[in-house]
Amino acid sequence: MSFLIVLSALAFLMFAAYRGYSVILFAPVAALGAVLLTEPAAVAPVFSGIFMEKMVGFVKLYFPVFLLGAVFGKLVEMAGFSQSIVHAAIRYIGRTRANAVIVAVCALLTYGGVSLFVVVFAVYPFAAELYRQSGIPKRLMPGAIALGAFSFTMDTLPGTPQIQNIIPTTFFQTTGWAAPSLSIVGAIATVVAGLAYLEWRRRSVMATGEGYGADDGKAAASSSEGLPHPLLSLAPLVLVGVANFVLTAAITDRYGTSYTLTSDLLPGLKAPVETPIKTVVGIWAVEGALLLGILLVCVTAFGRIRASFAEGTKSAVGGALLAAMNTASEYGFGGVIAALPGFIAVSEALRKIPDPLVNAAISVTTLSGITGSASGGMSIALAAMADSFIAGCNAAGIPLEVLHRVVAMASGGMDTLPHNGAVITLLAVTGLTHKQSYKDIFGITIIKTAAVFFVIAVYYLTGLV
Structure with a gap:
């Protein structure tokens, strides 16, 4: 019975998300409904002591x-940098390689x-214009965008700097650069398999004589005239990556393992405030890098963004x-569910x-699929099982950097099921339906999920980290 209560809560939240209802509203409803069926008197204490504590703790760490x-x-969008990069990619990669262009951008x-x-x-x-001019069916476009945006650059x-790569740092005391060699292997495997799949789909569909299809009128790609130079457009993106790498090392060198604020430094403090640096170095590095990127965009494109800066930043x-x-x-929600007897089972x-990496991968990708969220599913899994993942890897002599990479990649595996928010947004923006295009998104989902286990196999065969 306790297992059915947990399953029902997860199913209810998944259904609510699929139907388009707010997770902010229905996550506590689902969690407290499960508590009500388990121990009615505990509903209010669980809401205040577990749900809100976990929720506020997450915001405290990751909202910045x-x-x-x-x-x-x-700001990158308002400055015209993203449009400039797209035009440059089309010019240098070529319109005949439409899938590669979209994935690269x-x-x-x-x-x-x-x-x-x-x-x-x-x-x-720009993707719509590229597909139209190439005569490629528009319904194949979401698969290419999913491969480029929702897979290897998100978590592999x-x-x-995406949140899916940052969350594990606070649990495993790693950095966003964890297991670089394995990461590159996983990314290459995902890209090669993903592009091969997309090209196979393009050739097989176009062989039937199907063309671009109906134009919804929403795509109006501009010309490259008046856009910033591509190298200038790339500069903020490069700066974020370089600054993230430099700050990761610099923060540890500057602060050591911990830093304590005392009343000697800030006389108004009632008690010392100690910060374990290893739990926040990944977050601080990304925040610093993004701040530098924002400043560079403001300096180099102030004239372009000035008029719409207020409204753009509000949005x-x-x-x-x-x-x-x-x-x-x-x-x-995950914190509450993790406390229930059904979840213990x-x-x-x-x-x-038996294998700690396979255990972590299956647990994380399953919960990401159920919730329809890579970061949400990973957060639920790590909140409940991080200690057991760590203990298993320590016992097997597996570096936590490898665990970090496996968990991050697994979060972006089965998360892109039909109720995923990014999938719903992608289909809405492209004017397509699940029936038309989800098959190709799911193909990328399968490839990305398989890549996690490929990386695990590579680690065991080679010891590569």
Whole structure:
């Protein structure tokens, strides 16, 4: 019975997300409904003592990353940098390689720190024009965008500033650059398999004589005239990546293992405040890098962004608040579910998987699929099972950097099921339906999930980290 209660709560939240209802509202409803069926008197204490504590703790740690990422992405879009990069990619890669162009542009923007949702909006007009001129069916486009934005640059490549690569740092005391060699192997495997799949789909569909299809009128790609130089457009993205790498080492060198604020430094403090540096170095490095990227965009494109700066940043802040609160609500939900007897039975069953990396991968990708969120599913899994993952890897002599990479990649595996928010947004922006295009998104989902286990196999065969 306790297992059915947990399963029902997860199913209810998944259904609510699929139907388009707010996770911020329905995550506590689902969690407290499960508590009500388990121990009615505990509903109010659980809400205040577990759900809200977990939710607020998540916001405390990660909201600045959401906020700075959203502002940076919006400014890159407003400055015309993303459009310039798209035009340059088309010019140098070629229109005949439409899938490679789209994947390259999405990957560059995502790895440079631009939010996944911003990437979808920025790339779509140009992707649509490219597909139209190449005669490629439009319904294949979401698969290419998903490969470029929702996969290897989101959680696989070392140093990616996306939140899916940052969350594990606070649990495993690693950095965003964890297991760089394995990361590159996983990224190459994903890209090669993904592009091969997309090209196979393109050839097989076009062989039937199918063309671009109906034009919804939403795509209006501009010309490259008047856009910033591509090298200038790339500069903020490169700066974010380089600064993230430099700050990761510099912060540890400057602060050591911990830093304590005392009344000698700040006389108003009632008690010392100690910060374990290893738990925040990845977050601080990304925040610093994004701040530098924002400053560079403001300096180099102030004339372009000045008129719309106020409204643009308001929009970015609103988007960051929504994204952070959605994930924080799922994190609070996970904290509550993890305390229920039914989840104990589930976690005990998962712990019986003998291999610690396979255990972590299956646990994280399953919960990411159920919640329809990479960051939400990973947060739930790590909140409940991080200690057991760490203990298993320590016992097997597996570096926590490898665990970090496996967990991050697994979060971006089965998360892109039909109820995933990014999938729904992608289809809405492109004017397509699940029936038309989800098959190709799911193909990328399968490839990305398989890449996690490929990386695990590579580690065991070679010891590569």
